[in-house]
Amino acid sequence: MLLKKTAQYWVPLLVAALAAGLIVLNMQLSEQFLYQDEFLPRWSAARGWMQDGTSPYSDDAYSEAKALYNETGFSPPAFSQGRFIDLVWYVFLYIPLSFLPYTVARAIWMTLTAAAIFCSIWIGVDLAGARMCAWERILLALLVTCSYPFFKLILSASILPLFLFALLAACRSAQTGKVTSAGVLLFLCVGMLPIGLIIATFLFIWLNGRKQNEALPVFFIGLAFLALTSLILFPGWIPQWFSSFIAAQPRLDWLDTPIMRLASFFPGAVVPLSVALHVLLLFTMLVEWYGLGESDERRFRWKLLLTLTLFSLFNPAGSPSFLLLAWPGFLLFYDFLQEKWKISGKIIFWTVLLLFLYSNWQSFLRTENWSSKEASWVITLLPLAALITLEWTRWWVMSSPRPLHED
Secondary structure: OHHHHOHHHHHHHHHHHHHHHHHHHHHHHHHHOOOEOOHHHHHHHHHHHHHHOOOOOOHHHHHHHHHHHHHHOOEOOOOOOOOOOOOOOHHHHHOHHHHOOHHHHHHHHHHHHHHHHHHHHHHHHHHHOOOOOHHHHHHHHHHHHHOOOHHHHHHOOOOHHHHHHHHHHHHHHHHOOOHHHHHHHHHHHHOOOOHHHHHHHHHHHHHHHOOOOOHHHHHHHHHHHHHHHHHHHOOOHHHHHHHHHHHHOOOOOOOOOHHHHHHOOOHHHHHHHHHHHHHHHHHHHHHHOOOHHHOOHHHHHHHHHHHHHHHHHOOOOOOHHHHHHOHHHHOHHHHHHHHHHHHHHHHHHHHHHHHHHHHHHHHHHHHOOOOOOOOHHHHHHHHHHHHHHHHHOHHHHHOOOOOOOOO
């Protein structure tokens, strides 16, 4: 009882102490694992713009980033090759950290990346409606966060987990009726992540059917704000961004979706099969969207999980970050097993989960793969398992007499 009464005092202190501890730990990890660093080009671009007004896409910014790579011992990601190739408003996120020393700033960003992965799994439990107690949620989120390849994302200080967390949080806000919050989160992530635009459309269709349209003006006002501020602060940035991107990736080799990986098993028909699979999955998604505006919460949940899982397969550069979109769909497996077989169902789920995470770790030990390019099975197995789970539990989720647990 005393802990509950004094929670407003000790909880913030505990969170602050935990954050400080993680930052110190990440500084140590940065010294031990000198591999790819996605943070440096963005931090350097923000610092150069704040100090000298240097364009993030200029040759001077690229030269400064290369010099920092040589100084720190990290290697640039294969995708960007050390160039700043993001949309210009990425710089806004890194401006507060540009005033800090590189080592401290990077450790803080690694902590944010880890927190985003942890919170994404936590929210995924709610999106799936899985009935987990607090300690199960914490254990699940910790296991996934510390597992390969998510731990490697933390070491590389990736930015994608933060955007995916905002996307999942927007879905959860819409699901619980916090429409304005959903609009804010959607505009924060949609400019960074094109897939977010499709998810936003999905949510707006459902919210419109429920006569909850408050998110739409917030969303467009946010996009207008990003567009205007970027054009005022960085005039002419669009051709500069395009030139920088082409300099880093002159061909389309970077397109490497999990679906393309599956099509590569048939070398004689890679291109037509890849195109056919992408079109088929996109068509399947749009068919499932039919009647979305009139869907009740149970049908909306299933359609949302299916949409997120399918988009984890549309992962353009094969990044493991997009696996965060497939976890909510897979977590239906837990809820289904728990309802059918109680304790035995939980044992089955945790056994399958531990085997899956262990196989990932063994894959890393065999390959020592520190690059951003993951093995095909790493980025395809979980989405495929989530799709199987969704189809297996379709009737149970949508039409079974016993409803899912609702918050």
